[in-house]
Amino acid sequence: MVHIRDLRRIDAYLYEIPPSFRTDMRVPARFYADESLLDGVLGDRSLEQLVNTATLPGVVQHVLAMPDMHQGYGFPIGGVVATAMPDGVISPGGVGYDINCGVRLLASHLDAEEIKPHLDDLASALYANCPSGVGRGGAVRLTTGELDQVMEKGARWAVKRGFGSALDLEHTEEGGGLEGADPEKVSARARDRGRDQVGTLGAGNHFIEVDVVDQVADEAVARCLGLFRGQVAVQIHCGSRGLGHQVCTDYVSRFQKVIRKYGIDLPDRELVCAPSSSSEGRDYLAAMKAAANYAFANRQVLAHHIRRSFEQALAGKVKRPELFQIYDIAHNMAKMETHSVAGRDMEVCVHRKGATRAFGPGSDALPAAYRDIGQPVLVPGSMGTCSWVLVGTETSMSQAFGSTCHGAGRIMSRSQAKRSVQGPALRRQLEAGGIRVRAGSMAGLAEEAPAAYKDVDRVVDVVHGAGLARRVARLTPLAVIKG
Amino acid sequence: MRFEEVEHTADRALRIHGRNLEELFANAAAGLNSLMVAPASDDADSVAKRIELDAADAEDLLVSWLSELAFWAETESLIFSRYHFAELSPVRLRAVVTGGPVNALQKHVKAVTFHNLAIRREPDGLVVTVVFDV
Secondary structure (H helix, E strand, O other): OOOHHHOEEEEOOEEEEOHHHOOOOOOOEEEEOOHHHHHHHHOOOHHHHHHHHOOOOOEOOOEEEEEEEEEEEOEEEEEEEEEEOOOOEEOHHHHOOOOOOEEEEEEEEEEHHHHHHHHHHHHHHHHHHOOOOOOOOOOOOOOHHHHHHHHHHOHHHHHHOOOOOHHHHHOOHHHHOOOOOOHHHOOHHHHHHHOOOOOOOOOOOOEEEEEEEEEEOOHHHHHHHOOOOOEEEEEEEEOOHHHHHHHHHHHHHHHHHHHHHOOOOOOOHHHOOEEOOOHHHHHHHHHHHHHHHHHHHHHHHHHHHHHHHHHHHHEOOEOOOOEEEEEEEEOEEEEEEEEEEOOEEEEEEEEEEOOEEOOOOOOOOOOHHHOOOOOEEEEOOOOOOOEEEEEEOHHHHHHOOOEEOOOOOEOOOHHHHHHHOOHHHHHHHHHHOOOEEEEOOHHHHHHOOHHHEOOHHHHHHHHHHHOOEEEEEEEEEEEEEEO | OOEEEEOOOOOEEEEEEEOOHHHHHHHHHHHHHHHHOOOOOOOOOOEEEEEEEEOOOHHHHHHHHHHHHHHHHHHHOEEEEEEEEEEEEOOEEEEEEEEEEOOOOOOOOOEEOOOOOOOEEEOOEEEEEEEEEO
């Protein structure tokens, strides 16, 4: 257990657990928080989990956790860990089961006042057209050949099938498709789980939300992104569904035997890993990329369903019901990137587990339209509260391997949330606040109650204050769709 | 008590007990069912499946066993409530499980994790805490 006495405060927003804390730590463990978030951080086992990641072979500089951090399994949620290539390790559990879980933001040309009379119809159309819920399949059932295409091409497959446009791809991290994906490294069981789930939301904390831009913090950057105050926008939060979950399950199991082969000793079996250059490491990376591409395709098809819903509910009632894409980001991923470590450029494998890439201005990885402003970062808050659009900075590059937070971060367990909040009452409360709710499970709704999460404004204050990302605009919900 | 829930900030964790490995594995399966369906499970016995697993050790086998059951729940809404173990050692499992389909799963178990996973022997038998990604 980590106590407050074990922490060294570096500045207003950054704390460090030095390597002297535990003999097996190879680097310091740092985390971003302010005094208001610190109690929550110390209240669960997230710092112990962060310290565990500092023992991974090949880890460089420091391991990090973002201010939305909380206890996970293996890595803490909010964890950012970089290992030196080629022999530093890659850890499937460090990416997590929902590979390339992420957020997509679509925006409209509509003012919120224009759609308010039609909001019930819109929420119902979204719920009807976007399959959600446990294990629920979608309208797109893939042949084996098509599933391979999804895993190889990602969102590019979906656009080729008519589910979106080239601009969507340009405004997606990695153009919606990672190079080097190998479907051969994905098991038959993972394929079975993924075959009918492209274009489905799933359950848990995944959602579709219709929002209004209620605050603009940086007019110039917002204009560049295409955002304006009063505008209707839509967030999608989901990932690689059963296919990704199975890829992680398969490789965490396979790597249990591998660590002995490479003489790796770990404090937690969920951290199992292999050198990135090893055959096992390469196999996992190729399978992870296949699952990540599946997730990009999944969000692309869901975006198509959402556009169709806007047409159905609003055509003839508003002037322009179409939606364009602001950006799509991943927050569970391992990526090979070049970062400055101890004053020299180094190729590293950056694990982001519940953390978002946040590249600063000038990066070649950004679409031309955003290269001067930095990468858009999408930070959904808890249901019924607000969400943020940020942009990455030079500081995130120099201090945090180009990373920032991914959401509000849980503070209350699911069972505790269900004990303190009733689903139907929460729904009434949200609807009394003008938010339309369409949810398959009232128990699931209660688990995602706003009280179960940290205050996203505080989390964003910290990343903005620490310089890891800059505020651009805030979104508040009009309608929430959940499985 | 066959199993009880342990607080976890984001996911679900169960502490599972059993006098021996068979009972531990059966109780773990019942615990998994309790996370996925409410009420816990029905007694339908319309479907029987043969499960054969090999693993590196007892913890690896436990994860494989629960992952197998979660797979059938996700893909075919099948919940198994009876478990006949023809063979169960720390590295090998041969079982026939019996159960049936349910109309809807209440909770999606994405995966069974190895987080701090260790089967421990205590005076009353075996105990293990399993964290499920939900």
